[in-house]
Amino acid sequence: MKPFLLKIAVLFLFTLAFPTKASLLTINGFTLNTDTQIVSGNSLEWLRWPETANMSIQQALNIYQPEGWRLAYNQEVVDLMNVFFAAEDWSPALDENTSVGATLDHTAGGVNLWRDFTNIMGVVFSPGPAFSNMLFGEDADSDGFYRSLGSFYSDYDPVVVIGDDHPTFTNDFSDMEFGVLLVREPANTVPISSTVTLLLLPIAVLLLRNRKTDFLL
Numbered sequence: 001m002k003p004f005l006l007k008i009a010v011l012f013l014f015t016l017a018f019p020t021k022a023s024l025l026t027i028n029g030f031t032l033n034t035d036t037q038i039v040s041g042n043s044l045e046w047l048r049w050p051e052t053a054n055m056s057i058q059q060a061l062n063i064y065q066p067e068g069w070r071l072a073y074n075q076e077v078v079d080l081m082n083v084f085f086a087a088e089d090w091s092p093a094l095d096e097n098t099s100v101g102a103t104l105d106h107t108a109g110g111v112n113l114w115r116d117f118t119n120i121m122g123v124v125f126s127p128g129p130a131f132s133n134m135l136f137g138e139d140a141d142s143d144g145f146y147r148s149l150g151s152f153y154s155d156y157d158p159v160v161v162i163g164d165d166h167p168t169f170t171n172d173f174s175d176m177e178f179g180v181l182l183v184r185e186p187a188n189t190v191p192i193s194s195t196v197t198l199l200l201l202p203i204a205v206l207l208l209r210n211r212k213t214d215f216l217l
């Protein structure tokens with residue numbers, strides 16, 4: 001290989017092997033990668049909510065299912081709320097036809113709880129008040145209706161709610177205040193930089209070692 005091309009090749013390999021470090025935010029054991037807009041927590045990856053704003057379930061799955069994403073299950077959403085809003089008993093919402101909501105008292109730190117949650121997961125619709133309604137569920141009762149996880153705040157007490165399934169929420173429903181709550185197993189996402197490092201770094205080192213004189217020309 002010509003010296004110039006060798007330099008380019010080695011620089012390219014090192015660029016792949018040592019990418020710019022992603023910006024991470026961790027709250028309550030959930031970590032947001034601001035580069036990918038993917039949250040890691042509760043042994044799952046969660047697509048940050050604004051990514052699917054105004055999409056129907058079907059539209060979101062058409063785009064994201066090939067990358068391993070699926071609708072969050074009832075149990076997973078209850079587990080999520082148990083982490084961020086532990087004072088509430090969310091377990092009745094394991095039943096698809098039962099809703100559970102919590103008003104977060106602003107005099108008792110409720111706004112901070114809500115901000116922690118939305119700093120990680122994001123907000124779908126924020127014209128002033130900040131609303132998110134995230135469609136989810138495995139349609140456990142097979143009626144074709146899905147559920148919505150709501151997160152609302154204007155200027156007093158924030159409200160969060162796991163809704164029961166509703167005839168409005170079919171898999172082709174969409175609205176600007178709604179998104180789709182997608183998760184996937186972490187195994188689907190071995191970071192490409194790690195793979196490239198393992199495979200290509202030894203090659204880069206060999207190239208440097210064998211053609212050291214040329215490289216330094």
Ligand SMILES: [Ca+2]
Nearest residue numbers: 097141143165
């Ligand atoms: Ca139902």
Ligand SMILES: [Ca+2]
Nearest residue numbers: 139143145165
């Ligand atoms: Ca249902």
